[in-house]
Amino acid sequence: MKKNHSNSLHLNQNDKHKNTPYTCLNYVSKSSVLLFFFMTVSQISKITFAQNEFIITIKTTSPNESFTIPISTVLYYNYSVDWGNNITVDNVTSNATITYAKVGTYAIKISGTFPRIYFDNYYDDRDKVSSIGQWGTSEWATKADAFAYCDNVVLNATGIPDLSKESQRHNQNA
Numbered sequence: 001m002k003k004n005h006s007n008s009l010h011l012n013q014n015d016k017h018k019n020t021p022y023t024c025l026n027y028v029s030k031s032s033v034l035l036f037f038f039m040t041v042s043q044i045s046k047i048t049f050a051q052n053e054f055i056i057t058i059k060t061t062s063p064n065e066s067f068t069i070p071i072s073t074v075l076y077y078n079y080s081v082d083w084g085n086n087i088t089v090d091n092v093t094s095n096a097t098i099t100y101a102k103v104g105t106y107a108i109k110i111s112g113t114f115p116r117i118y119f120d121n122y123y124d125d126r127d128k129v130s131s132i133g134q135w136g137t138s139e140w141a142t143k144a145d146a147f148a149y150c151d152n153v154v155l156n157a158t159g160i161p162d163l164s165k166e167s168q169r170h171n172q173n174a
Helices: 029-050 164-173
Strands: 008-014 021-030 054-059 065-069 078-082 088-092 094-101 105-113 129-134
Touching: 054 065
Parallel strands: none
Antiparallel strands: 008 021, 054 105, 054 129, 065 094, 078 088, 078 105
């Protein structure tokens, strides 16, 4: 690589014949390289942000069908829900319910303080859950009965949920 006196870089690699230069890329401007770098960093930060969300997919089978995100009543919650239909609700501290006007598949994204999902007592909605797309970065209080009786659920998420609080709780009880 040879630096020109102008505001550009000139990449030049010689092949076996020293008199025949092989030019990989002529005159790449520094600003183009920097722009590419910052665009790449920007894209990576978007990917990282998306991983903060816990994502489940549900399927509704009839119009005006409701779905409830069940929680544990003994834990603290303050979460946001993107229902996958251009409706988002913030500062949710209890179960969250929506009625979908149309039959469809909806990716529900949950972020914020959300220590546990608890389907054990919500038998009507358990069959609507079709997949876990992403665990997110929330610290889960427990995985017990999280998807109990959700027979249709498929795990598509890579990685593992953060169960460090569950481990701490079990160690305290030992």
